[in-house]
Amino acid sequence: MTVSQAAGAERRLRLGDMAASARTAAAFAWQAAPWHTVVLVVTTTAGAGVPVVMAWLTGALLNRLVGAEESALLGLACGLAGLGLMAALLPPLSTYAGNQLGRRANLRLVDRLYRVINSLPGLARMEDPSFQDRLRMAQAAGGQATGGIVQSLLLIAASVLTTAGFVGTLYVVSPFFTIVVLASCAPAFVAELRLSRRRALGDWRVSSTRRREWFYESLMTSPHALQEIQLFEAGDFLRGRMLAERRTADAERRAVDRQELKVQGGLALLGSLIGGAGLVWAALAARRGQLSVGDVSIFIAGVAGVQAALSQLMRALAHTHHLLLLMRHYLAVIEIADRAPPLPMDGGPAGLPALHRGIELRDVWFRYDESHPWVLRGVDLFIPAGRSVALVGHNGAGKSTLVKLLCRFYEPTRGSILWDGVDIRRVPVKELRRRLGAVFQPYMEYDLTAAENIAIGDTRALDDRPRLRGAARRAGIDGVISALPRGYDTMLSKTLTRADDTSAGALLSGGQWQRLALARALLRERPDLLILDEPSSGLDAEAEHDIHLRLARYRAGRTSLLISHRLAAVRDADRIVVLHDGRIEEEGRHQDLVDAKGTYARLFTLQAKGYQHRD
Numbered sequence: 001m002t003v004s005q006a007a008g009a010e011r012r013l014r015l016g017d018m019a020a021s022a023r024t025a026a027a028f029a030w031q032a033a034p035w036h037t038v039v040l041v042v043t044t045t046a047g048a049g050v051p052v053v054m055a056w057l058t059g060a061l062l063n064r065l066v067g068a069e070e071s072a073l074l075g076l077a078c079g080l081a082g083l084g085l086m087a088a089l090l091p092p093l094s095t096y097a098g099n100q101l102g103r104r105a106n107l108r109l110v111d112r113l114y115r116v117i118n119s120l121p122g123l124a125r126m127e128d129p130s131f132q133d134r135l136r137m138a139q140a141a142g143g144q145a146t147g148g149i150v151q152s153l154l155l156i157a158a159s160v161l162t163t164a165g166f167v168g169t170l171y172v173v174s175p176f177f178t179i180v181v182l183a184s185c186a187p188a189f190v191a192e193l194r195l196s197r198r199r200a201l202g203d204w205r206v207s208s209t210r211r212r213e214w215f216y217e218s219l220m221t222s223p224h225a226l227q228e229i230q231l232f233e234a235g236d237f238l239r240g241r242m243l244a245e246r247r248t249a250d251a252e253r254r255a256v257d258r259q260e261l262k263v264q265g266g267l268a269l270l271g272s273l274i275g276g277a278g279l280v281w282a283a284l285a286a287r288r289g290q291l292s293v294g295d296v297s298i299f300i301a302g303v304a305g306v307q308a309a310l311s312q313l314m315r316a317l318a319h320t321h322h323l324l325l326l327m328r329h330y331l332a333v334i335e336i337a338d339r340a341p342p343l344p345m346d347g348g349p350a351g352l353p354a355l356h357r358g359i360e361l362r363d364v365w366f367r368y369d370e371s372h373p374w375v376l377r378g379v380d381l382f383i384p385a386g387r388s389v390a391l392v393g394h395n396g397a398g399k400s401t402l403v404k405l406l407c408r409f410y411e412p413t414r415g416s417i418l419w420d421g422v423d424i425r426r427v428p429v430k431e432l433r434r435r436l437g438a439v440f441q442p443y444m445e446y447d448l449t450a451a452e453n454i455a456i457g458d459t460r461a462l463d464d465r466p467r468l469r470g471a472a473r474r475a476g477i478d479g480v481i482s483a484l485p486r487g488y489d490t491m492l493s494k495t496l497t498r499a500d501d502t503s504a505g506a507l508l509s510g511g512q513w514q515r516l517a518l519a520r521a522l523l524r525e526r527p528d529l530l531i532l533d534e535p536s537s538g539l540d541a542e543a544e545h546d547i548h549l550r551l552a553r554y555r556a557g558r559t560s561l562l563i564s565h566r567l568a569a570v571r572d573a574d575r576i577v578v579l580h581d582g583r584i585e586e587e588g589r590h591q592d593l594v595d596a597k598g599t600y601a602r603l604f605t606l607q608a609k610g611y612q613h614r615d
């Protein structure tokens with residue numbers, strides 16, 4: 001969605017959308033904190049009536065100062081004191097109930113959002129920038145919307161009550177001025193509504209700018225990125241980019257602020273003119289004996305009260321509009337994930353029996369989207385069960401993309417992938433993935449303990465230390481982990497250790513992290529397909545040799561797909577497939593390919609030459 005389309009969408013926030021967002025917020029609030037909701041409703045409604053009653057009592061007290069009985073005056077004064085106490089106590093009570101309600105309800109909101117995010121079956125959605133922007137708004141909703149909407153709606157109701165009370169009060173003294181004050185609010189209402197829409201549009205525009213700004217910020221504070229940034233002195237470049245994004249966002253916010261200043265300045269002027277005129281009229285009327293002192297006091301409180309209540313009402317309406325928009329983004333994200341999964345099922349969900357024959361890619365074509373070139377162009381490949389297949393080829397040939405299709409992170413644009421003859425589109429995605437073990441080329445380094453880093457491979461094994469150690473042993477990393485200050489419980493991070501934890505976290509070397517990633521993949525003891533995308537790229541020669549011996553043992557009799565640029569590592573594979581420019585160029589065993597003197601033979605000879613002695 002482009003910004004202008006988004007702007008259109010924001011302008012089209014209809015009553016129906018608003019009502020749906022408000023209903024969802026109210027439901028979340030009620031389910032999360034029913035008692036706090038009740039307290040909030042009671043305190044807000046009671047608080048709305050207090051100023052009106054106080055204005056009346058003050059007027060009555062002033063009118064009876066001369067000539068009334070002492071007991072009546074005492075009663076009025078006590079009533080006023082009681083109301084003063086209520087006026088002091090109700091707001092903090094209401095704030096506490098509102099905050100507590102907000103925390104509980106927003107927790108539910110965030111929980112639901114991340115459940116939905118975790119259930120997204122592929123990567124395409126997360127790579128979509130407009131989805132990312134929506135997601136940011138939805139995350140902002142998770143931080144404030146539910147409690148905020150309920151509080152704002154109650155504030156609107158309270159403002160309406162207070163306004164009605166003061167309008168009634170004013171009407172008794174001067175029907176004419178009541179109409180004038182109310183009429184002066186009509187332009188204010190329209191102006192505030194327009195302002196609120198402008199704010200919403202501004203928020204949407206700033207959203208992508210903020211995302212980029214955050215990216216530059218996080219780069220400059222990431223220890224991972226800092227080595228390059230410091231060495232290449234790229235910090236100023238990134239700071240400049242960050243500030244440019246910030247300035248763009250600030251310009252957008254300034255435009256909104258200026259509009260707000262104009263509108264609110266105009267409204268304040270109008271309000272003071274009307275208030276001033278009213279005051280002059282009341283003073284003159286009192287002088288002519290048409291109004292008593294009490295009436296003047298009620299009139300002044302009435303005008304000020306109507307204006308204050310109406311301006312509170314406007315602010316509450318604008319704030320509610322803003323929060324409802326955030327909520328709408330939230331609901332849109334939930335809806336996208338719930339109703340339009342990017343990986344549709346072709347037929348009914350089929351069970352997935354253990355692999356017997358093998359996995360077949362049948363005329364698979366793929367591109368990341370229509371604006372991108374084809375990455376795979378009619379790939380036909382069979383990975384027989386129990387055999388090892390190696391995939392080699394130049395950078396950008398499409399090897400990792402093929403792996404992503406096997407994991408169903410994306411869907412083939414044309415053609416199909418068959419698991420023992422069953423199209424994997426007919427299999428629930430979770431079931432398919434449970435059958436796979438994988439080390440990806442950009443492997444993850446989690447800021448978690450060593451044990452947790454491995455257990456990510458199967459979180460059910462989190463407390464199963466022998467299983468975790470078994471996987472670490474298979475990946476040749478058990479010794480390194482055991483030697484860490486707290487063994488498997490050592491935090492592998494220097495930045496995310498807890499504040500009360502005095503022991504420093506530990507960091508691993510690149511090759512050790514890679515072995516840890518391998519341990520994660522090997523935690524699934526009998527995967528039907530083991531995918532190893534460059535599992536040894538960061539290892540020293542000895543470690544690489546060791547890991548390949550271990551993997552060869554582990555892969556024997558298992559179905560595996562190994563991608564590597566180190567051709568010595570793939571020579572023992574049952575079948576070697578050379579991918580070139582998205583097509584299979586050659587296929588066979590090592591010796592067949594060497595004899596064929598094609599791309600594989602050329603690459604292999606080139607690498608082998610690099611290891612030969614020179615005179």
Ligand SMILES: Nc1ncnc2c1ncn2[C@@H]1O[C@H](COP(=O)(O)OP(=O)(O)OP(=O)(O)O)[C@@H](O)[C@H]1O
Pocket residue numbers: 127368372375393394395396397398399400401402441
């Ligand atoms: N998420 C993505 N969106 C768009 N294009 C992508 C994406 N990932 C990869 N590509 C493009 O797809 C092509 C193939 O990339 P891929 O990672 O599959 O190559 P590869 O054979 O694994 O390369 P290498 O040996 O360098 O790892 C590249 O041209 C790359 O730019």
